[in-house]
Amino acid sequence: MCGIISWHTRNHKGGVFMKIIKGFLYMLLGLFVLLCALVLLFAFNPNLTDKLAGLLYGNGQTEESTEAANELAGAVQVAEEQVATSHTPSQEVEENDSAATEGMPERIHRLPDKESYVQPDEAQIKPPRELTGKTGFQPITPDEQEVQDQEGQQLADSLGYGETGDGLSFDETMYPYYNMLDDTLKHLYRQIYANANALNQSFAPIEDVSPDQLKNAFTAVFCDQPQLFWLDTAYGCKYTPSGKCVELDLQFNQTSQNLDSSKAAFNEMANQIVSAASGAGSNYDKEVSVHNAVLDRNTYNLNAPLNQSAYSALVNGQTVCAGYARAFQYAMQQLGIPCYYCMGYAGESHAWNIIQLEDGYYNVDTTWDDTEPNTYDYFNKSDNDFNTSHRRTDLSIYLPACNGSKYSNLEQNPQGEAQAEPQTESQANPMDISRMASQPASSDPGRTLSDVGFSEQDVLHDLDAYYADCARKIREKGLGDYEFQNVISDRSMYNALYLSYKNQDYKSAYAEDVMEELGAQSYNLKMRIEELADGQLLLTHHVRIQ
Numbered sequence: 422m423c424g425i426i427s428w429h430t431r432n433h434k435g436g437v438f439m440k441i442i443k444g445f446l447y448m449l450l451g452l453f454v455l456l457c458a459l460v461l462l463f464a465f466n467p468n469l470t471d472k473l474a475g476l477l478y479g480n481g482q483t484e485e486s487t488e489a490a491n492e493l494a495g496a497v498q499v500a501e502e503q504v505a506t507s508h509t510p511s512q513e514v515e516e517n518d519s520a521a522t523e524g525m526p527e528r529i530h531r532l533p534d535k536e537s538y539v540q541p542d543e544a545q546i547k548p549p550r551e552l553t554g555k556t557g558f559q560p561i562t563p564d565e566q567e568v569q570d571q572e573g574q575q576l577a578d579s580l581g582y583g584e585t586g587d588g589l590s591f592d593e594t595m596y597p598y599y600n601m602l603d604d605t606l607k608h609l610y611r612q613i614y615a616n617a618n619a620l621n622q623s624f625a626p627i628e629d630v631s632p633d634q635l636k637n638a639f640t641a642v643f644c645d646q647p648q649l650f651w652l653d654t655a656y657g658c659k660y661t662p663s664g665k666c667v668e669l670d671l672q673f674n675q676t677s678q679n680l681d682s683s684k685a686a687f688n689e690m691a692n693q694i695v696s697a698a699s700g701a702g703s704n705y706d707k708e709v710s711v712h713n714a715v716l717d718r719n720t721y722n723l724n725a726p727l728n729q730s731a732y733s734a735l736v737n738g739q740t741v742c743a744g745y746a747r748a749f750q751y752a753m754q755q756l757g758i759p760c761y762y763c764m765g766y767a768g769e770s771h772a773w774n775i776i777q778l779e780d781g782y783y784n785v786d787t788t789w790d791d792t793e794p795n796t797y798d799y800f801n802k803s804d805n806d807f808n809t810s811h812r813r814t815d816l817s818i819y820l821p822a823c824n825g826s827k828y829s830n831l832e833q834n835p836q837g838e839a840q841a842e843p844q845t846e847s848q849a850n851p852m853d854i855s856r857m858a859s860q861p862a863s864s865d866p867g868r869t870l871s872d873v874g875f876s877e878q879d880v881l882h883d884l885d886a887y888y889a890d891c892a893r894k895i896r897e898k899g900l901g902d903y904e905f906q907n908v909i910s911d912r913s914m915y916n917a918l919y920l921s922y923k924n925q926d927y928k929s930a931y932a933e934d935v936m937e938e939l940g941a942q943s944y945n946l947k948m949r950i951e952e953l954a955d956g957q958l959l960l961t962h963h964v965r966i967q
């Protein structure tokens with residue numbers, strides 16, 4: 422009996438030992454499955470690897486490292502759930518990705534309650550041949566430099582934040598780029614805006630952000646605030662190996678050297694446009710007034726100074742697409758009408774506007790409407806209208822879709838005008854002649870000589886008389902920005918006059934001598950032509966001689 426009892430005891434102990442071994446092997450198997458799940462999860466989400474490295478090897482506990490720890494803990498929980506429920510990592514990742522907005526920049530949000538823009542394929546963008554190259558947009562360009570941690574901390578401590586912008590707020594309807602940002606980048610936006618206003622060039626970012634996040638905040642300020650005409654599209658950024666920005670260096674153009682004087686000139690010219698438009702009836706009527714005023718005031722010139730600013734269009738009268746768009750934006754903002762600066766592609770990098778009217782949003786391209794005569798070919802158009810010639814890029818793809826229709830195609834292009842010759846760029850030539858149509862306009866019914874303040878004795882019958890009359894009137898008026906008129910006899914003389922300007926014979930005929938006498942450095946001329954009742958042609962010259 423004792424022997425039998427002893428035998429059972431030994432087998433019982435052996436069974437317990439085997440159970441322990443088996444449990445240990447099951448635990449190893451479970452850990453192996455968990456490890457495989459984590460490996461696959463990191464493979465499908467490389468950002469977790471970077472954040473884990475930052476957590477383990479970073480310089481202290483930052484907000485980003487806390488986020489990394491939280492996200493890592495969440496990843497482990499997901500992996501455990503996957504082991505427990507036999508889900509594969511790829512299934513879980515696909516489910517998570519489907520809830521996100523594909524391609525959204527970090528910390529950028531779509532505007533609430535706005536229909537989303539659908540971006541057309543770049544391959545289908547084919548601008549009209551006569552407008553190819555009429556762009557000139559310069560993208561936001563950061564100059565990024567990595568510095569070591571110790572130097573970065575010294576920079577941040579010595580620079581300080583400058584103006585923090587605390588207390589500022591920006592209405593969502595008027596300043597959409599601000600409201601695309603999360604709270605962190607909104608704080609940075611306010612700081613950039615306040616320091617630009619104060620002409621503080623270098624300061625430490627008030628929030629811990631990466632270079633990409635900093636670019637989003639700077640882009641938002643630049644696009645929302647056309648009155649900061651001294652702020653350049655380029656800026657500097659210094660960052661540490663962990664990707665934290667420690668210095669932001671704004672760049673200002675030459676208007677900042679005497680900013681009070683520059684602001685006075687800017688406000689004076691803007692107020693002329695705004696005052697004229699404010700007397701119009703509806704917001705649409707105000708928009709038409711501003712559209713026409715910006716076009717009448719400007720000549721497209723790829724080499725125009727300050728051409729990414731509203732200043733170039735409102736004060737200098739020579740600009741590119743960015744200047745047209747920012748001037749139009751600023752004037753509409755001053756009238757209380759939401760108008761946005763839109764970055765995009767139109768065969769080349771390009772800029773135009775999006776405006777909100779009663780029934781929705783519309784695209785407006787004042788640059789492409791600035792021909793002789795002015796047109797409304799790209800005025801108040803839907804995205805569907807623009808999808809073969811314009812494509813939004815960068816943060817502008819998050820502006821509202823343009824599907825308004827009530828205010829499209831209400832304005833008619835001038836009747837009786839032949840196709841205009843393309844505008845010419847001065848290209849360092851001190852004299853620029855533009856806006857001269859290949860045939861004069863017809864007016865029906867035509868005005869008479871007396872209606873326009875001339876008599877038969879004032880009519881010019883040959884080119885020499887025309888040259889002499891232009892030279893006399895410019896000498897009398899001197900340097901400045903003004904108009905004068907004269908009347909030529911008929912279409913035959915107009916054709917000769919047209920060739921004179923096209924072949925640049927006018928230079929030696931009168932313009933060079935007048936410039937020398939007045940000590941002028943540049944001469945810019947736009948001309949409008951009206952056919953009178955008896956066949957004479959009234960020429961209105963808009964001259965800018967400086």
